[in-house]
Amino acid sequence: MAAKEMRAVYAETLLELAKEDPRIVVVEADLMKATGTTPFKTAFPERAFDVGVAEANMLGVAAGLAAEGKIPFAATFGCFASRRAFDQFFMSGAYARLPVKLVGTDPGISAAFNGGTHMPFEDIGIMRMVPGIDIVEPSDPVSLQALVRKLAASGKVGYLRLHRKAVDAIYPEGETFELGKGKLLREGKDIVIIALGAIMVPEAIEAAQRLKSEGIEAAVIDAISVKPLDTGLISEWIGKTGAVVTAENHQKMGGLGSALAELIAESELQGCRLTRIGVADEFGEVGTQDWLKKRFGLSAEDIAAAARSLVAGKGKRKQI
Amino acid sequence: MNSMELSRLEEAAKEIRKKTIDMIGFLGVGHIGGALSIADLLAVLYFREMKVDPAQPRWPERDRLVLSKGHAGPALYSALAMKGFFPEEWLHTLNKGGTNLPSHCDRNKTPGIDMTTGSLGQGISAACGIALANRMDGRDVFTYAIIGDGESNEGQVWEAAMFTAHNRLDRLIAFTDCNKMQIDGVTSEIMNLESFEAKWAAFGWEVERIDGHDLEAIASVIENARARVRPRAGAKERNSASASAEHSTERPPTRPTMIILDTIKGKGAEFCEGQVGSHNMNFDYETAKKAIAALDR
Known part of the structure; x- marks a missing residue:
């Protein structure tokens, strides 16, 4: 499509x-x-x-x-x-x-x-x-x-x-989806980016491409469902990479990033590193979508920067 | 209405009051005032006008009732128990943990309750949706909705008022229990909405205003409202969208009906009748028993 x-x-x-x-x-x-x-x-x-x-x-x-x-x-x-x-x-x-x-x-x-x-x-x-x-x-x-x-x-x-x-279509026609299930879009061993929605998923894919050119292998998951969260898929990839960036066109509070933080805090994944890309307790503003993307820190570069920082600091994390 | 029928309805109304006072008194606290003010209406609806089957609470061909002023649930529970929707023993479980009779109406817990209500203003909108669905399905059933005069402060009531009239949902018959009181005081001082007749008429409804404790008058206005509606005769309505109905050569549906009932809050219970404090009040079982005995005198 x-x-x-x-x-x-x-x-x-x-x-x-x-x-x-x-x-x-x-x-x-x-x-x-x-x-x-x-x-x-x-x-x-x-x-x-x-x-x-x-x-x-x-x-x-x-x-x-x-x-x-x-x-x-x-x-x-x-x-x-x-x-x-x-x-x-x-x-x-x-x-x-x-x-x-x-x-x-x-x-x-x-x-x-x-x-x-x-x-x-x-x-x-x-x-x-x-x-x-x-x-x-x-x-x-x-x-x-x-x-x-x-x-x-x-x-x-x-x-x-x-x-x-x-x-643009991300998925081929005929791909099947379930409520409560996300999709792995790209594998990677260094970090996983979990993104939500038609703006942030393409930004996450672009961030992963930039990171690859720098030698960082980022997995990308399209979260799709915030509730229920696809804890199986998400846990699997946090377990494999030990670091996660969430990316959402929403407040950091209460959204996908919050849901991930709750999941991590009460699970075996404690100790993995998390950065949430989202709106930092601010109201919206008027402007073009591209301008707003930069204004609220929701661009591919914002995601890539967060990922770089987490990967660079990975040695400091405790083993999980 | 002959005198036998009238006395049968009087007995039903009295029994609804006695059960309501008993169940709330047994618990010790509850929304007694606004429950008692609709006892006569419920008696006419359930013991004369409404087509229901206690053996099949979700019978598709039943008439529906949405008690938008959901806090008056206990009066409705009394009527439903008397009709046999559930055992009368349930009445003493009101508001106890795990009960099927919560203070506000719950369609999933109580047989015979058609819509969950409690947050004021919402039930009348749901009644619109129920009436609409039954028109789509071509059922010859009526949807009754009961709102409060205090509840009418909610903007959603007037959103529903315009929707119902615009869509000519003539099988929706609504009642305003105008007991002239709300939690903080008398309605004329807190938020005066009179004239209710002028407001509902301006929104495009047929309006009647009667003594809400006059059983014959209640029955008569309901029957008049139903008589204004053309029979559906089991056939699907050809032109259900309002615009096409306007231009149809057939007689268009008539307007929805609002019946304003002038009532007395707490009517029939000597310890709370006409008192603002009766909205949600504490009273012990002895007080309840005395009030019930007085009704029997």
């Missing part, structure tokens, strides 16, 4: 699913055009609902639909999905054990010109506190397509962190 708008992949996948399964419905809050689900509404007008600019009601309606056996996909910008309507998602959805699928678009710096008000650096941290939830951030069109299907079939609440813009 060539470069493709992720939102188009999301919408097309939902449309295909809807043809196979009459339970699939879409609920939106005046962002159907942004999410790309207008073709869904054209094809299934009786199964797509625009509640207007009312995110709380969107999730309440979604929960009611789920109570009657529907599988609702409710989408809005990630800032509103997490911050504005969290109690509705939590109580009417998750606590009521109703399989509402919440889609938070425009993660982190991809919010770009919408600026700090619309820049969710905290949505994963908020969502990780929901018991039993699946949280995924696909890195490319192939993984997105597969994971929308997995979320639809899970029978549980899920949070899909959806990058809307066009990105």
